[in-house]
Amino acid sequence: MDYSNPQIPEGINVSKTHPLSEFALLTVGVFGAITIIVLILGFFADKLAHYIPYKYESRITINYDFETYDNSPLQQYIQSLANRIAAAEQLPEEMRISVSVVESDTVNAFASLGGKIVFFTGLLEKIPNENALAMVMAHEIAHIKHRHPIRSLGRGVVVGLFVTLFSSAIGNDIVSNSMGNVSFISQLKFSRNNEEEADTTALDALQQIYGHINGAEDLFKILKEQESIHQIPEFFSTHPYTDGRIRHIESMKQNVGDKEALLTELPQQYNSWMNPSESNMNVNADL
């Protein structure tokens, strides 16, 4: 018998597709599908969350462990501003805004479930006039008005559930990590839309209260100063570009309000409220 060893042609057991073309097809296909599913789920969760009665929302209380300035003159001033703006934004009777002022360097403020709004002193210290403060307040109240906190919670729960179920089903590390990120990035679109909606409502409220929207851009100038350290692309951000938001205000100014109108000053004691002396602290404790 003759035993031979012929040469077998290459490429019979190996596909000829270029790996990069397969990569492009798979990433676009899989992550595109995930994005679409997340957007659809997010859209419906968002719409459904709107039907949760506000009284249920108020029952979800989140305890923030903050040192607050409750009942201080600062808090009372900000609360009264909140009440004026809430009236201007025509908040339903049941939506009650409660403002807390929190001692922190963070330059930020946020609105949470049940009409709770938190201001950090880091932001308050940088506010140059009442109009800028009113802009923050009107923006946060607009979030409450449009029920953004409960809607984002609803979206988070539904999308989170989907991602968890899907990741555990595929059970491999690289893709489930990337999937979490993709779904997170897709959800940011909702967040940016909410911010734009809140900005528009806030500017309308300012126009009603002061008759102009001057000073609103001062807020975003403060934010821009903070951002300059590390700017991330808008696509990866929960908020629209600050530049874009300033431009939005400028373009609105073309249509409404008196461009020359004077800004409203903050109360004279505003800065001293921020750094209460020892005696003041004692008085607060007594109150």
Added chain:
Amino acid sequence: MLVTNLEIVPGKRIQKHYGLVQGSSVRAKHVGRDIMAGLKNVFGGELKGYTELLQESRQEATDRMIEQARAVGANAVLNVRFSTSSVTAGAAELFAYGTAVILE
């Protein structure tokens, strides 16, 4: 000791069968090798450490099988097979078995 994975040896007659003989070796790799393997998992390519480790433990399994065969008084092991199974994460059993015989 003659070791083959054929069932016959050309030109030789089997005089006596001693039945199954087997050798096994369970080995785990040490952390250093895991770290190298982690790198290779990014770049791809041969994991030389693993190749050698498996070769050594397979040799040990074969040696143990031969030892069994010698102990029963055989002079050849026929129809030898290898099998590999992972016992836990990071450890593998290498197993060799065959038929111990006496050849003329």
Added chain:
Amino acid sequence: MLELITLIVLLALGYGFGRVAELRHYRSIQSREAQYRNLPAIATKFPDPSLRPRETNLVTGNVVISVDYFKRFLSQLRNIVGGRVKAYETLLDRARREAILRMKEDAHSQGASLIFNVKLETSSIYKGKGRAIGSVEVLAYGTAFMD
């Protein structure tokens, strides 16, 4: 953001190094296959009865090959949609041919001219964290006939 950059860097490294390594490996496999052209590896367990080898011996060859990050990523994506996992085809092809070559090298060093009853055994190695199996061991063994 940082995670995305890490992922892209790892994918690029995996693709670049993996591709170079694969091309180089294929070239080496082809040249060595040509070198052992006159040493047939036969899968039958019944050698021709007329063969009278001076000696027979078990010969083995094994190799552990790991797939690169890029291909692992591809295969995991492929896992979701199903279908042919093309990324692993070259890995297994290379591993099997390399193992056979090493077996032939073993046989050649003992002066063999034929290898009978060649068996191939494939097992996955790296079953550690994340269940990501990206490495295979291929063992090739057979009986070498020396004359």
